[in-house]
Amino acid sequence: MRKILKLMCAQCLTLDMSLENVLVASESGREIRTRINDQAAVRTEENYLEMEKKLNQVIQMNQRWQSYNQNREQQVHGLLARIVELEQLNQEGENLKSMMQAKEVDNLNLRKEIDNLTKEK
Numbered sequence: 001m002r003k004i005l006k007l008m009c010a011q012c013l014t015l016d017m018s019l020e021n022v023l024v025a026s027e028s029g030r031e032i033r034t035r036i037n038d039q040a041a042v043r044t045e046e047n048y049l050e051m052e053k054k055l056n057q058v059i060q061m062n063q064r065w066q067s068y069n070q071n072r073e074q075q076v077h078g079l080l081a082r083i084v085e086l087e088q089l090n091q092e093g094e095n096l097k098s099m100m101q102a103k104e105v106d107n108l109n110l111r112k113e114i115d116n117l118t119k120e121k
Helices: 002-120
Strands: none
């Protein structure tokens, strides 16, 4: 009986030590998990801040692009208006040129008629 009791006592001590080792390992695991979670949280916050910084940069670049694009559109509209104006002036010039040629033909005909009337006298 004593031998059995001693064996059981030794097994209990062994189990107690194993349980203590498991608890120590478990606490170490918790500490490690806590540190890992803390590091992950820090990395996550750093990533968030970096992404927010990049987002702000993209927003600023987008605003500059939109401003540039609006300026270019205004320039294009101004140039189109100028083209329309020049085309109208060109058309008016063509009309005046046609009228002048017609008047020159009339003038030439009148001179010929004057010459003919002068010769008849």
